[in-house]
Ligand SMILES: CC(C)[C@H](C(=O)O)[C@@H](O)C(=O)O
């Protein structure tokens with residue numbers, strides 16, 4: 001039996017995830033799903049955003065569908081999504097960006113870099129250690145290379161090795177692995193890469209980069225496809241996998257029923273593909289495209305659809 | 321007497337700086353200029369890219385005009401521009417981005433963060449310490465606040481305090497200083513800020529952020545104005561000031577005479593404004609706009625002008 005954990009989280013997570021899950025659950029009524037309440041709302045009620053038991057429950061799922069969580073204004077709070085990524089060792093964050101004439105996969109290292117958690121406060125300054133490990137770089141390089149091979153495309157290695165010596169290690173390992181694998185590759189500085197991606201998206205295939213650079217680069221790439229409402233992502237490790245929209249909980253528009261569910265639905269499609277249902281993922285993507293082409297869009301894309309009505313239109317298109 | 325140090329550096333630096341200097345020198349023949357040969361070419365000849373004597377010479381200038389330098393493929397090489405920024409304590413990197421309907425000033429902290437130089441290599445990993453100091457944050461916050469006051473605009477504080485604890489310090493100091501000064505401000509996460517800047521440039525006035533975030537953000541902002549060929553910058557400290565285009569040495573197009581000199585000419589205009597000649601800066605900007613409107617543009621902007629002919633057109637427009 002296939003078990004899927006569903007974590008809507010806060011804000012618009014509560015709106016887009018039910019719509020996405022409705023589609024997936026309708027396509028696969030045999031899936032056994034269970035909800036886990038994590039996030040800010042839970043933290044306000046109980047002072048805990050995510051417990052050890054929650055993590056244990058997540059480990060029992062074959063895949064996780066995650067919404068978004070609001071950061072509480074508490075200096076001691078540690079992000080739930082970061083905690084899950086770390087405890088489930090979801091080291092590869094895959095962020096596809098597909099549009100007219102381009103099909104890019106951003107592969108973001110998801111376990112170290114500036115997200116190491118090694119930080120301290122001195123009297124007159126605060127420090128954070130950016131950690132780049134040989135093993136961490138190698139495994140993300142290999143994940144990116146596999147994708148470049150599958151897609152038959154070029155690999156771009158985003159780095160700042162001209163300034164940050166830890167990126168010399170990252171760049172060199174990626175280049176070495178790519179050369180060994182016989183994949184065509186190039187190392188680019190992240191600042192000019194971020195601009196060039198906007199100017200020439202069609203020149204990119206797979207882009208691999210360290211944690212925070214991937215974080216920024218994927219939001220920037222959102223510009224190419226109409227904003228963050230469109231971008232799904234997969235957080236993959238060797239044993240577990242979590243799928244989530246790139247956007248956050250968007251407190252500014254939460255509760256109005258107007259959040260764009262495309263990123264969440266696409267994240268659901270990535271989850272289906274991961275579970276072996278690539279055909280369904282393709283059907284869902286085609287349905288999204290058709291619905292948008294018919295002018296059914298949420299306000300962020302200039303339309304008047306609600307989260308709900310967009311979801312209904314996709315279901316109708318799928319005949320479910 | 322006003323002394324200006326001119327450092328063309330490598331690649332297209334050698335092409336755009338002479339054009340920019342030609343304009344400035346023609347407007348102010350009374351300026352005493354001297355060249356300092358630094359960079360990759362020098363490093364290849366002598367094994368040194370920039371000496372202590374060079375730094376001493378730079379300290380004697382009232383302002384410095386800098387081109388771009390190519391990073392030699394040597395792991396021990398330390399960037400010349402970073403060395404100059406640090407030794408002259410040029411802590412504020414001002415990057416104006418002005419276009420149709422927006423006028424943004426990116427204020428990049430230029431002395432610490434991931435550029436601390438505190439890094440080491442262990443057996444199986446490399447580490448870089450990101451340093452955020454109270455004093456460093458306060459002085460850049462104040463520089464940004466002064467600019468927001470002068471321009472009568474909003475201040476945006478780009479940070480990643482939801483993940484990186486050293487950014488809690490940065491954000492809190494900036495918010496505190498802005499509140500004290502009575503400037504309207506907002507703290508934004510750097511990932512969504514990078515996207516929102518592209519989507520709604522008119523909502524931004526002054527943006528202050530840490531070193532590498534400012535590095536990436538300013539390249540991204542280049543998209544709003546036709547690429548890096550357009551963006552000037554000022555590196556300012558309490559005693560010295562250096563002006564340089566945001567772009568690099570661009571070895572791919574160097575030697576062809578087609579590099580866009582606008583960023584360099586605008587950097588020259590910023591230098592003139594810094595030296596008290598704001599009227600000349602305004603005239604130069606107007607001349608650039610007129611020349612571009614007449615269709616005289618380098619290939620990066622879709623035109624056929626050369627670096628040289630563009631510069632001549634600006635001079636003709638200025639009547640010099
Ligand atoms: C919410 C935040 C912790 C997260 C991150 O920085 O990874 C988000 O921006 C993302 O891109 O998934």
Ligand SMILES: CC(C)[C@H](C(=O)O)[C@@H](O)C(=O)O
Pocket residue numbers: 162163191399401402535566568
């Ligand atoms: C060349 C490099 C060291 C530099 C930087 O990272 O600061 C450049 O990208 C810039 O933006 O001025």
